[in-house]
Amino acid sequence: MHERIYVCHTFYHVYVACLKEFHILHQFSGAIIGASKAGAGSEMAGRATLVLSKMSNKFGSMVDRARDCGLFEEVIEYDEKVDTFFPELAPLRTNTGSLPKNMINRIKFCKRFAQLQEKYVPVDFTKYKDIYVFCDSDPIGYYLNYKKIRYHALEDGLNCIKYGDQARYDNNGHFKFKAWLASTGLIFIQNGWGRYCIDMEVNDISILDYPCPKYIEVPRESLVQELTQSDKDLMLKLFVENMDELKKQLEEGADKPRVLILSEPLCDLETRERLFKDLVRDYGTVNGKEAIVMIKQHPRDYLDYKTKFPEVILLAGTFPMEMLNFIDGLKFDKLVSVYTVVDSIKFVDEKLFLGDDFMDKYEAPEIHRLNEQIIDD
Incomplete structure (x- = not known):
């Protein structure tokens, strides 16, 4: 057994x-x-x-x-x-x-x-x-x-x-x-x-x-609080295929304002592209200053961000975002998410969870406002 x-x-x-x-x-x-x-x-x-x-x-x-x-x-x-x-x-x-x-x-x-x-x-x-x-x-x-x-x-x-x-x-x-x-x-x-x-x-x-x-x-x-440093190191090796490449990306613009946007498999591809371009435009500044923008790709989001968003730094979708908590010294000014819950993220000064009100602009509310449609019988 x-x-x-x-x-x-x-x-x-x-x-x-x-x-x-x-x-x-x-x-x-x-x-x-x-x-x-x-x-x-x-x-x-x-x-x-x-x-x-x-x-x-x-x-x-x-x-x-x-x-x-x-x-x-x-x-x-x-x-x-x-x-x-x-x-x-x-x-x-x-x-x-x-x-x-x-x-x-x-x-x-x-x-x-x-x-x-x-x-x-x-x-x-x-x-x-x-x-x-x-x-x-x-x-x-x-x-x-x-x-x-x-x-x-x-x-x-x-x-x-x-x-x-x-x-x-x-x-x-x-x-x-x-x-x-x-x-x-x-x-x-x-x-x-x-x-x-x-x-x-x-x-x-x-x-x-x-x-x-x-x-x-x-x-x-x-x-998470129980993890030792060796536990964290093991998980980083498990999830991150090329740590040197990831660290090089994360060091980009470390002396400038930096924004991380979490991609998600939302809507159809055409609408999704428009949605994330709006996010880059609307949240790509910090205190009025243009920021370095990175997009952390969702593993089930197959939009071609590398081609569609040449101005941003694209982080791979092959590891959970929680791995970034284990990288010493990592710091972002702002994190933007539509539906991914960001409560566990520790390396940002400001977290923005946009939710249903934001999604109402891109698709019919009944598609994403699920709990509001539940009949309590």
Whole structure:
């Protein structure tokens, strides 16, 4: 029987998996009286399996670095398939206009989708004591529910449920009835509502508008505070492919005002280009002085910033922005984000989170104002 397994869909998920593994190592180290911290921790190193889903993220060369870093027992890629990959599922996703018929179709969909997914699942989850799943809304959640395998769910992004409670939004109308069906295992609902979900880790319960009985609070910052310098160095080596190149970029204009803009896969590409050009124009100054502007690319944002934004410095999308916290002496005057929560960022003087009011200018409000559309039944 193996100890732990993490199913990750993004670089941020891998970052949190690392935080959790370091936490376990430090706990184990502290529990052994008379053993050196490094020696005790090493006995627990490499006891977890890391599964990297290729469905929505290109992990690239990080896969090999994860295998070599010593923190995980095994690193496995997962060719996870979305429901549209299977044409036979389409009729089961069609709205019939009848709640009973829709529910019957949904029961069939959940079962059949999991059955079709099974051939792509790369590990036997029954061989693990603890299973941790980020984004159980993805196919892996349906599979574990169908196989009646218990697991722990984790918040997709920092405080993301505050800005979009996808479980309730996706099941708007008659939610209590649907949640009951999910509790029986007949249908599947993500983020703590599935029958076989043990609990759902979130960063801060107090900021969430809607409760879930399985939410448990695991603050990310407390895990970060436990990190030693060697832990941080290991993560930098794991996530950053070329540290020399990154440091050279970050040193650009260090004696001038500097602004960092976080890219995100928002809207269609044409609208996205206009949106970020507006951000560069409107926030590219500090106290009236023209600033050096850098854009940190989101891993799922495929806009060609290098061509479209030749005047900015483009930071790679192949590492989570939290890695920049670990680079000594890094300083920006301003950080600009549309939806990425920036609470964890420590290297800026001013943080701007623009949110829904800003996005209203670029797309219909009902596309992004999800929580406002939830019917509390």
